[in-house]
Amino acid sequence: MGDKNIVYEEQHIKELFEKKQEELQSKIELNNMVTIDTLHNVAGVDLAYWKNKDKEYACCCIVVYDYKTLEVIEKKSSVGEVTVPYIAGCLAFREYELFEKTAQLLENNVDLYMFDGNGYLHPRHMGLATYAGIMLGKPTIGVAKSFYKFIDFDYSNLKPEEGNYIDIVIGGEVYGRVLRTHTGVKPIFVSVGNMIDLEVATKIVMNMIGEESHIPITTRYADIMTHEVRKNRLSNEK
Template sequence: MTEEQNRNLETEYIEKQLKLQKQIDFANAVHPESVKTVAGVDLAYWKEDDGEHAVCCIVVIDFLTKEIIEKKYVSEKVKVPYIPGCLAFREIPLFLKAYEKVETDVDVLFFDGNGYLHPRHMGLATHAGIVIGKSTIGIAKSYFKIGDIDFTMPELEQNSFTDIIISGEVYGRVLRTHKAVKPIFVSIGNKIDLDTATQMASALVTKDSHIPIPTRLADIMTHEVRKAEKNSV
């Protein structure tokens, strides 16, 4: 695409994000005590001779036992260019195709990435949550800086946190899931509040990893599938 086409596409995407922003639901559609199933969602990219390819993996687990219920994925060539702040438009088509394969009625989906913690509150977790009408949570391993606003590191104790506040509004939360380990960045997606998202993220962490199980498993699966897809070419 030409630079002008990219600019036009960016303008179109931003307009859509601002419209979608009005549909964000901050109320809990579910409560932790009633949740039975959760899923982790992650995407990975690689280059081939014909262009860029991506895979979207979804791993569904039992919220209480943490056992895997099902794993689904879709892999295909990427057709949408990368535009900063508009990544969801690149990933939504692939996610929806993978989500269509999921047979379980998932209560909450955890996305490896951001939701409300985004310049226009439209990270993939929020965008996808609105589209599918489900409770979604964004779990990022690194901070997506908005403007010149940095975050305050939480105390070293497990489950300590600080909120990321921009222009007086809470965009997300810095959560220390294990004592003295690198924190994660939690933000709501849709149909959930930040306290509930934090509570569920903490409940899904094990002693083996500071990342919640759903996104950790999805991340591992994307690496496995990407390797297999690349080797099959």
């Protein structure tokens, strides 16, 4: 009986989250509130999880780059207990609180946040990048390493050369873009978050691709940092 109660509770939470996502759709801004010429500081965001006994924890890491020089300006991280269950399509509600806590630690202004995940490429256009962009009132981009398969979409004809892309079109609407950042490597999946359009988002992502990886340096080093923070925490918990 207890397991059934958990299922019912999660279904109720899912319905509340989806309703909130639908309410927020009218606040999505797809016009550019930042231009490549005026862009200064770009932040990469990623989270990592672990369990300790019967509790789940996460760390959020933010790495801020100078867009012109691609130098690291600042790094911040936070750790916290995760109390929101994982619900497919509702990841933003699980991750936003810790992200916001980490963003508040930043000492430099951030013009644009780049998330390891989706934004508009979501069944209700409300991935973490979009949700966070609305909550913060900041331009955001979602950059995912794998395709969120809420629909069937064939991108096998994507050309192998660097810079090629295929738009992900669903019901006549562009949800995101499959983008090849280096010749012959796996593509990434770019979607707008908020306050930006897909063309500008793609240019910014491509400008922040290093030689050593097919993902932007922003989210790559945020990801590396999360593994370091998690490793240190796990060592301390032993």
